[in-house]
Amino acid sequence: MNEAKLIDELRDKFGESVGITELMGQNEIIVTVEKEKVVEIAQFLKDTYALNYVISVSGVDYPEENKFLVVYHVSSMSENGHLPLVLALKVSVDRQNPSTPSLISIWRSAEWHERETWELFGIEFNGHPKLERLLLHDEWEEENPNNQFPLRKDFLLED
């Protein structure tokens, strides 16, 4: 599983929609992808490279660049264990109306992660069956009406 081959194959198959790709550490690839093509790329990765096991979905807030970054960490798990490859699929999302297609149809294990990212960041995952309150309590909206998403940078903690 050499990583370079994967990056080239991704490049020629999806061309411009695959943004910056780099090699990190021993066997970790970072691929930034546009919002529209993320579902097909994910499907392609799952079929050809058997990346079927989501490790984590984390949202990152860049207020100065006015964008969110949704990072899918995916690795491949087979019957006899882990394969060392980890791919960080990054999707950049506009900060004003943050919404990105949910990858739950491809990776079933991303369901709870996406739901948590929606609750703490406010990033809409359209196509997600159950975007409901998960960790915060029910009266969360009434208590802080102006900014409901704690993990955003502009949500300040009182010290």
Next chain:
Amino acid sequence: MSPLYFSVGPQHSGSGHLRMKIELQGDIILNAEPDPGFVHRGTEKIAETREYQQNVPMIERQCLPDVSSVSLAYAMAIEELLGIEIPPRAQFIRIIMCELSRIMSHLYWLSIMGIFLGHSTMFMWPFGDRDIFIDIAEKITGSRVSYTYIVPGGIRYDLPDKIKEQTIKTLDYFQGRLKEYDAIFLSNPIFERRTKGVGVLSQTDAINLGVTGPTLRGSGVRGDIRKGIPYSSYDQLDLEIPVFTEGDSYARSMVRFKEMEISSSIIRHALDNLPDGDFAVKTRKKVPEGEALSRVEAARGELACYIMSDGTSKPYRLKMSTPSFRNLPGFSLMKGSMLADMPTIYWSLDYWPPDADR
């Protein structure tokens, strides 16, 4: 008869700090949906306001029964960012601490499994034996449960002398105790009757749902980071992964039970050929810009710690993908099972609510 909705709330001797919304028809559970969040303290948000070193005690409070794995994942991510190499002695001591906390976490799991099945002696025996392991940890790190012993750059101080004899003596005593647990509880016909064929998770479902740890290894998948992607010199140790293929609560329980023996043999092996040399490396407060992902096999499953740093001394974004959160899909196993199976399935996932809510 119309279905009976009721919530197995945070105050219930059959659920930890978690609420389960259960829909019951007669004695069969139609739908069981977990409602986590009762211990969500927002550690990821607080971590952004504190230095790297200050975060270690707070991150450990996530999973108090199994502390060393959490701090190891955090430390390894920062070391990857700093690009420093940990001396072999520190790596071996880290392995010893992780395996010790794995045994303690599995003992904690075994005692709660006992009380959930109504076996009060099985609550007391493992808890009492966990205390002799706590003595070793207390002698090494100075505190009973939250050690903050594994820090970015190695470990805080070296092993005290005469710790080897005490550990070997404890492990020998523990071998005998494991046989007694097996005799009174695990090979008890009622235990087998209550856990065999209960909450069956097939191999493909296990991979699709993304569960991890003993829940995964109970369904026939040989998924263990210590073997797959060896870290902190686990590759120098011979490691045998217990895998069961039935995928029911009994398989998951036996995986954890076998792991206790393997962990004690790892500790013995690590203690025998412990390299000498210094035990820590000087680290800078400011971490260079970049991002790092570290994966560690905690007692409950694979723990991934993802840190993005922006060059300052505080993390820009810290994400801990904890094993309990990733075992949440396991609750769907309760559909169609009897109400009496609810505690068995719930605790065979070894779900620790603060670990999942962070």
Next chain:
Amino acid sequence: MDTVGNAFVGRLRSVVEKVVNGLKPIRYLVNWSRLYSLWPVHLTTACCSVEFGAASCPRFDVERMGMLPIGSLRQCDLIIIEGTVTKKMAKRVKKIYSQMASPRYVVAMGACSISGGLFYNSYNIIKSVDEILPVDIYVPGCPPRPEALANGIMMLQDKIRKKQVNIVKGE
């Protein structure tokens, strides 16, 4: 709840209360019985529950002081707040405390329940349990050692020993 029923009903209750408080030996007997059978509620709020479990394990057995972990909430009279109380948990803790039969006692265990502890600037926790419950005993520590919890229970027992007995309403 006005219908605070008791083994002594109607006017008998105030008579018995006058007698019990008047006569020292009877008051001593009632207080003695209350402090030697404190039944804790089965409620774990956060990570201090590991040390409460260790406190009820064979080494630091709290059952020596008569603490029988009983299942239902109606029969318990001691609630131990083990660790951080998040806002979601606070609603339930208030409801649980109101469902317990009086006389009921509260032990705040761990720095998080006393003053917010390690997570003082979190957006989702109650700074200290005093905001929602009348606390009797504070057990500091993060997590406090089982001996500290046992010492807290003993301090609660001394407090009950000196307490005025009133049967009608909860303290």
Next chain:
Amino acid sequence: MNIVNNIENVLNNIQIVELRQLLLFVFGVLRSELFFKIIFFPGIFTILITVSELIWLERKFLAKMQLRVGPQYAGRIGGILQPIADFVKLLFKEAIIPEKADKKFFQIVPILLVVLATTTLTVIPISETAVISNLDVSLLFTFAILAIFPILTLLAGWASNSKYPFLGGIRALFQQVSYEVPLWFSTLGVVLLAESLNFVSIVKAQSSFWYILLLPLGALTFIVSMIAELERIPFDVPEAESEIVMGWMTEYSGMNFGLIMLSLYTKLYFASAMFTALFLGGWLGPSILSPSFWFLTKTLIVALIIIMLRGVLPRVRLSDLLNIGWRRLLIFSLISIVWAVMVKLFLLGVF
């Protein structure tokens, strides 16, 4: 006995006729032997003392099995006063009656439970003479009383009008009804051998051989189905802590709960007493000790075995519970009846 005489003279020369007759009657009752039996020896005092001792014994014995100490400070010597502390605390605790609950039945059930549990003990002979009511159908009498318990537990669960007690009540009904059938079949063997339904004559008939030696299978089915009657681990399903909190006892608090606990342990004492009377030859034993002492030690040993099971076995699932009840135990009890017939014929010398 001169105290009795001069009290009688004082009473005789009271002028007011009615008062004299009343006091004489009351004095007669106080001196009567039945009053002594009801209040003191096999009656209320012994029951209360043995029951509180059983509670203490269970907590200490379980603690010893779990390598810990158990109640120690309540009463200096090993926590001996722990049951009394619990009892007095519950007396002075607030007894909450939920609004939604059906108040009448909610409060009647604990009282009825205690009353029924103690009435069953009137027929068990502690020694030759120390039996309160020596009915000649005393075994049938216990049949009747024990048949009422499932109705009461269901009533308790239903009257509390909330989810967990309702489930617990239904489960208790399943369990106790399905385990009464093998319970009574297993006693048929004893009745066959002793040719009488009276406990005293059953015990007398065991002077040569204890029935546990003649009918081991009957004794086994009796003890297993009796544990199911008592809702004790491993048949703890109606108040399965980790599933339905405390089952039908969830809503009870204060003295109501105290009475229920009292009735539970009285039933435990009654179960072991009945087992000793039927199978272990009640008060029969070498004469170095007094007969009632023999009876109490045997009951204690049987109670210890029942308590030991609580420390050793986990809880059975509801479906297996009913399986064991209807399939296995019923067959065992039928086999034990056939076995008893064979033993009877052998004793009569037919073979």
